[in-house]
Amino acid sequence: MFVNNDVKNAMAMEERHVIKLSDPDHPVILSTEDLHVYYGKKEALFEGDLEFASNQISALIGPSGSGKSTYLRSLNRMNDRIATVTGKIMYRGVDINQPSIDVYEMRRRVGMVFQRPNPFAKSIYDNIAFALRLRGVTGKHKLDEIVETSLKQAALWDQVKDDLNKSALALSGGQAQRLCIARAIAIKPDILLLDEPASALDPVSTGQLEDTLLSLKEHYTIIIVTHNMQQAARISEYTAFFNQGRVLEYDTTSHIFTNPSVQVTSDYVSGNFG
Amino acid sequence: MNSKTQNKIAIGGLYGIAGLVVLILLALLGYILASGVPQLSWHFLTAPGKAFLKGGGVGIQLYNSFYLLILAMLISFPIALGAAIYLYEYAKDNWVTTTIRTAIEILSSLPSVVVGLFGFLFFVVKLHLGFSILSGAFALTFFNLPLLTRSIEDSLRTISDVQREGGLALGLSRWETVTRVILPAAVPSILTGVILSAGRVFGEAAALIYTAGQSAPALDFTDWNPFNISSPLNPMRPAETLAVHIWKINSEGIMPDAKAISSGSSAVLVIAILLFNFAARYLGKRLYKRLTSA
Numbered sequence: 001m002f003v004n005n006d007v008k009n010a011m012a013m014e015e016r017h018v019i020k021l022s023d024p025d026h027p028v029i030l031s032t033e034d035l036h037v038y039y040g041k042k043e044a045l046f047e048g049d050l051e052f053a054s055n056q057i058s059a060l061i062g063p064s065g066s067g068k069s070t071y072l073r074s075l076n077r078m079n080d081r082i083a084t085v086t087g088k089i090m091y092r093g094v095d096i097n098q099p100s101i102d103v104y105e106m107r108r109r110v111g112m113v114f115q116r117p118n119p120f121a122k123s124i125y126d127n128i129a130f131a132l133r134l135r136g137v138t139g140k141h142k143l144d145e146i147v148e149t150s151l152k153q154a155a156l157w158d159q160v161k162d163d164l165n166k167s168a169l170a171l172s173g174g175q176a177q178r179l180c181i182a183r184a185i186a187i188k189p190d191i192l193l194l195d196e197p198a199s200a201l202d203p204v205s206t207g208q209l210e211d212t213l214l215s216l217k218e219h220y221t222i223i224i225v226t227h228n229m230q231q232a233a234r235i236s237e238y239t240a241f242f243n244q245g246r247v248l249e250y251d252t253t254s255h256i257f258t259n260p261s262v263q264v265t266s267d268y269v270s271g272n273f274g
Numbered sequence: 275m276n277s278k279t280q281n282k283i284a285i286g287g288l289y290g291i292a293g294l295v296v297l298i299l300l301a302l303l304g305y306i307l308a309s310g311v312p313q314l315s316w317h318f319l320t321a322p323g324k325a326f327l328k329g330g331g332v333g334i335q336l337y338n339s340f341y342l343l344i345l346a347m348l349i350s351f352p353i354a355l356g357a358a359i360y361l362y363e364y365a366k367d368n369w370v371t372t373t374i375r376t377a378i379e380i381l382s383s384l385p386s387v388v389v390g391l392f393g394f395l396f397f398v399v400k401l402h403l404g405f406s407i408l409s410g411a412f413a414l415t416f417f418n419l420p421l422l423t424r425s426i427e428d429s430l431r432t433i434s435d436v437q438r439e440g441g442l443a444l445g446l447s448r449w450e451t452v453t454r455v456i457l458p459a460a461v462p463s464i465l466t467g468v469i470l471s472a473g474r475v476f477g478e479a480a481a482l483i484y485t486a487g488q489s490a491p492a493l494d495f496t497d498w499n500p501f502n503i504s505s506p507l508n509p510m511r512p513a514e515t516l517a518v519h520i521w522k523i524n525s526e527g528i529m530p531d532a533k534a535i536s537s538g539s540s541a542v543l544v545i546a547i548l549l550f551n552f553a554a555r556y557l558g559k560r561l562y563k564r565l566t567s568a
C-alpha cells in the first residue's frame with residue numbers, strides 16, 4: 001500500500017512546490033521575495049520566497065548546509081556584516097532589507113534566539129531588564145512586572161523566581177535557553193526567530209521548550225529552524241524544506257510530512273536522503 | 275622502541291625541563307629574598323636615602339615607583355582599551371589594521387632601553403619636559419601600551435561571538451553591545467592583564483633612567499599642591515624609582531651600605547611584583563566567580 005502511494009506520488013512529483021498563504025485568520029506578516037545571500041562571491045541562498053502567517057509556527061527544515069540559518073539570519077539582518085543579501089524582506093508592508101531601515105529598531109520587532117544558549121554574564125534579572133533600561137524603560141515596578149511576565153511566558157518563572165539576582169551563567173542549558181527566550185520576548189517583538197533552539201537540550205527540556213513555543217504562538221509569530229522532524233511535525237503549522245540553498249517545498253506541515261509534492265522532500269522526511 | 279616507551283621518555287624529558295625551570299626560579303627568588311629580607315624594616319621602607327652615609331632608606335623611590343605606575347596606567351589604560359576595542363570589535367581586516375597590528379607588534383618587541391632613549395630625545399629634550407615624572411610616565415606608556423593593548427584584545431577574544439550576536443539580536447547597537455555586554459563579561463580577564471602589566475611597569479628600569487631621571491629629591495609629604503617643587507604630586511620633578519635605584523647603587527653607589535640597600539630594594543621589588551601577580555590571579559578569579567556563581 002505504501003509502495004502504491006509512493007508510485008502514485010512519484011508520477012505527480014514536481015521540481016519545486018511553494019504555496020502562497022490565504023488564511024484570513026492568520027494574515028501574512030513577513031515575506032521574502034527573490035532573496036539571495038552571498039558569502040563573499042559564494043552564493044549560499046539562491047531563492048527564498050516564503051510567506052509567514054502571523055501567530056503561527058513555521059518550521060524550516062533541510063539537510064546541513066542547505067541554507068536554513070543563512071535564510072533565518074537574513075530576516076532580522078543578522079547577516080549584515082557577514083554576507084550580502086539582495087531581494088526584498090517585507091515586514092508589515094515595509095521592505096526591511098534596505099539601507100534606510102533602522103536595523104536596531106527592526107530587531108526589536110524581529111527577535112532571535114540562537115542555537116547555543118547565550119545568557120549574558122549578568123544576573124537573571126538583568127539579562128532581561130538591561131535592554132529595557134537602555135530603551136528608557138525605568139521604574140522598578142514596571143521592570144519587575146516585565147521580568148516576571150516574560151519569565152512566566154518562557155516557563156522559567158517558577159524555577160528562578162527566588163534567584164533573580166544570581167548569575168545567569170549558572171543556569172542549566174535548558175533553563176538558559178528559556179531565559180534567552182524570555183529576554184527576547186521582554187522587548188515585545190512581533191516575530192521570534194529561533195535557530196535550532198533545542199539542539200543543545202535533553203529530551204525533557206526540549207519538550208518543555210516546545211510547550212513554551214506552542215503557548216507563545218498566541219502572542220508571537222514564530223519561525224524555527226530544526227533538524228528534528230518530529231519537532232517540526234509536533235509544533236508547526238507550516239514547513240519549508242531547504243535543499244542546497246533553495247526552498248524546494250513550502251506547504252502546511254501535514255502536507256509536507258504526509259504527502260509531499262517534491263521527490264527530494266519525500267526522501268528527506270522519510271529518512272532516505274542521499 | 276614502541277610508542278608507549280617513547281611517550282614515557284618524552285613526558286620524563288618535559289617534566290625534567292619544567293622542574294629545572296622551577297628550580298632555577300626558586301633558587302633565584304630564594305637568593306634575592308634571603309639576602310634582601312633581613313635588610314627590610316619600617317625605617318628602610320619609609321626613610322629618604324643618604325648619599326654618603328649608612329642607614330638610608332628607599333621611601334622616596336618606593337613612592338616614586340607607585341606614583342609613576344599610577345600615572346603611566348592612567349595614561350595607557352584608556353588608550354589601550356580604546357585601541358583594543360577598535361581593533362577587535364570594529365576594525366575590518368584591511369591594510370590599516372594590518373599596519374596598526376604590525377606597529378603594535380614591533381613596539382612590543384622594542385628593547386626598553388630603546389624606548390627610554392626615544393623618551394629622552396622626544397619628551398625630555400624636544401618637548402622640554404626635562405627629567406620628570408611626566409617624561410617617565412610617557413616613556414612607560416610607550417613601553418606598556420602595546421602589551422596592554424594586546425592583553426585587552428585577548429580578553430575581548432575570550433568572549434564568545436554568540437554574546438555579541440545576543441546583544442545585536444536585542445536591538446542593541448554595536449557600541450551598546452560592546453559596552454554593556456562584552457566589556458562587563460571581560461572585566462575579570464582585563465583586570466588580570468592590567469595588574470600583570472602593572473607588575474612589569476613597576477619593575478622597569480631601562481625606560482626610566484633617561485626619562486624620569488636618576489635622582490630622588492626630598493619630598494615634603496605634607497605638601498600636596500602639585501605645583502610645589504617638593505610636593506609628592508608634582509609631575510615635573512625628577513623621580514628615581516626603586517628599579518632605577520638598584521641599577522644606580524650597583525653602578526655608582528658610594529654609601530658604605532650600598533650592597534645592603536641594593537639587596538633590600540631588590541627584595542622589595544620582587545615582593546611587590548609577586549604581590550601584583552597574586553592579586554591579579556585572586557581578583558580575576560573572584561570577579562569571575564561573582565559573574566558566574568549562583
Ligand SMILES: Nc1ncnc2c1ncn2[C@@H]1O[C@H](COP(=O)(O)OP(=O)(O)OP(=O)(O)O)[C@@H](O)[C@H]1O
Nearest residue numbers: 039044062063064065066067068069070071082227
Ligand atoms: N559565515 C559564513 N561564511 C561563509 N560561508 C558560510 C557562512 N555561514 C554559512 N556559510 C555557508 O553557507 C551555506 C549554508 O549554510 P547554513 O549555515 O545556512 O546552513 P544550515 O542549513 O543552517 O546548516 P545546519 O543545519 O548545519 O545549521 C553552507 O555552505 C555554509 O558553508
Ligand SMILES: [Mg+2]
Nearest residue numbers: 068069070195
Ligand atoms: Mg544552521
